[in-house]
Amino acid sequence: MSRSTTPSTSTTAAAASAFGDSLSREASAALDSYRVKDASKVVVRFKATGNAPIMKQNFYKITASNRFQTVIAFLRKELGWKQSDALFLYINASFSPAPDDSVANLFKARPPPASQLRAT
Numbered sequence: 001m002s003r004s005t006t007p008s009t010s011t012t013a014a015a016a017s018a019f020g021d022s023l024s025r026e027a028s029a030a031l032d033s034y035r036v037k038d039a040s041k042v043v044v045r046f047k048a049t050g051n052a053p054i055m056k057q058n059f060y061k062i063t064a065s066n067r068f069q070t071v072i073a074f075l076r077k078e079l080g081w082k083q084s085d086a087l088f089l090y091i092n093a094s095f096s097p098a099p100d101d102s103v104a105n106l107f108k109a110r111p112p113p114a115s116q117l118r119a120t
Helices: 009-035 068-079 103-108
Strands: 041-046 059-063 117-119
Touching: 041 103, 059 068, 068 103, 103 117
Parallel strands: 041 117
Antiparallel strands: 041 059
16 A cells, blocks of 8 residues: 555645735736836936937936836937937947836946936
């Protein structure tokens, strides 16, 4: 006669319940921290390249929790461009971020000596 080594159903259910409670507490804590808006500011420097118009002021402080789409809309407004006009933005002259990237994440991805986010 062999003895079964699988745990009983009541033990498995109790362990799953404890794991689920722990997971739900961790998940709700993560969601709560995500909902808190980052009020810090990031300095964004716009640098014209090619035939792009030169702006009178090229340094702006933007809230870190904003999405990059906000930066694009802000620059269109400053330049007086329509939504249909082509606008290409690159971070540190190397990559074009997705509009749903947060400004804080892009700022954290910059090279260490820089103290500002450069959009060209």
